[in-house]
């Protein structure tokens with residue numbers, strides 16, 4: 386059966402440019418879908434590098450100005466894989482031009498900006514989705530299934546961490562290619578928007594809305610040389626961020642993120658404790674879900690390490706034979722597969738811009754609470 390072509394124009398050829406391109410290229414090999422992405426154009430400011438990327442990944446053409454990309458009649462979908470301060474302008478222009486939009490996380494620099502983006506895509510009725518890809522790790526999707534089936538019972542605790550260690554050196558500059566995450570004018574915030582946003586998105590999906598938070602943040606290295614100005618400038622991102630939260634379902638939560646946890650590169654973990662059962666997941670062991678069920682027979686009761694590779698586990702029937710693992714890049718393939726399936730059914734695919742707005746509001750509340758030292762209501 387011939388597929389319906391969906392012409393993709395991607396903005397950004399960095400880390401996420403690669404994960405998304407890989408997903409667009411691979412998805413139809415593994416998932417039976419009505420739609421097929423076509424790698425039509427890549428856009429980035431450096432035309433030479435964009436051309437090299439286009440040749441490597443199979444894009445048909447190159448643009449150096451995202452406005453020109455959006456103006457093209459032969460582009461159906463704009464995929465935003467550029468730094469955070471570009472998301473709003475691109476998404477609003479793309480919506481006005483009638484394009485579908487996929488946008489990297491965090492959706493925006495702050496809640497009000499995200500709110501305007503939601504209005505723009507909803508007014509245009511543009512299919513939209515945000516790349517909170519960890520929802521599509523099969524073990525995490527299974528956690529959602531187990532919670533929705535009521536296996537954990539009433540939830541008491543949610544505990545999430547995202548730890549890294551790559552900015553400890555005071556000699557590391559801020560700003561410019563590769564280091565824009567250290568520049569608040571481009572990133573919006575530090576680990577709150579970059580790392581905790583992932584933890585928050587997963588938690589909202591698994592455990593429902595958060596009502597209020599109390600937070601602390603710290604910037605351990607106060608000044609760094611800025612790569613663009615060449616001058617030593619104040620660092621205004623949060624290097625570390627930790628907060629307590631109360632969920633609407635009555636459960637209590639702790640969230641912690643830092644880029645100063647020596648020895649940790651991308652340690653995203655969460656644990657959920659319910660009345661009957663608990664689950665624990667660790668990105669470094671992403672194909673496993675740890676599960677403890679108090680209702681098990683006493684003599685053999687204990688934590689089970691579920692190997693999420695069987696064909697009845699989420700997404701796994703599309704891959705290899707039971708027992709063989711998949712990894713990080715597959716989460717992006719799953720997200721594209723779900724988005725394309727949503728185009729066929731006409732149903733929005735999570736997380737939409739509107740759902741990602743909730744995460745943005747919580748990030749704002751975390752930063753506001755860290756400043757005021759007070760418990761802060763979300764929204």
Ligand SMILES: NC(=O)c1ccc[n+]([C@@H]2O[C@H](COP(=O)([O-])OP(=O)(O)OC[C@H]3O[C@@H](n4cnc5c(N)ncnc54)[C@H](O)[C@@H]3O)[C@@H](O)[C@H]2O)c1
Pocket residue numbers: 396397398399400401402428429430431451466467468469471489490491516517518562563579
């Ligand atoms: N889902 C995830 O797990 C995840 C992981 C990493 C990054 N991200 C998000 O993805 C986005 C990109 O991050 P990255 O790590 O790929 O960054 P990167 O620095 O590796 O790549 C950014 C790209 O954007 C391009 N760019 C910058 N400004 C541009 C402009 N005005 N017009 C066109 N292109 C422009 C750069 O040339 C580069 O190709 C960010 O929003 C980030 O938060 C998400």
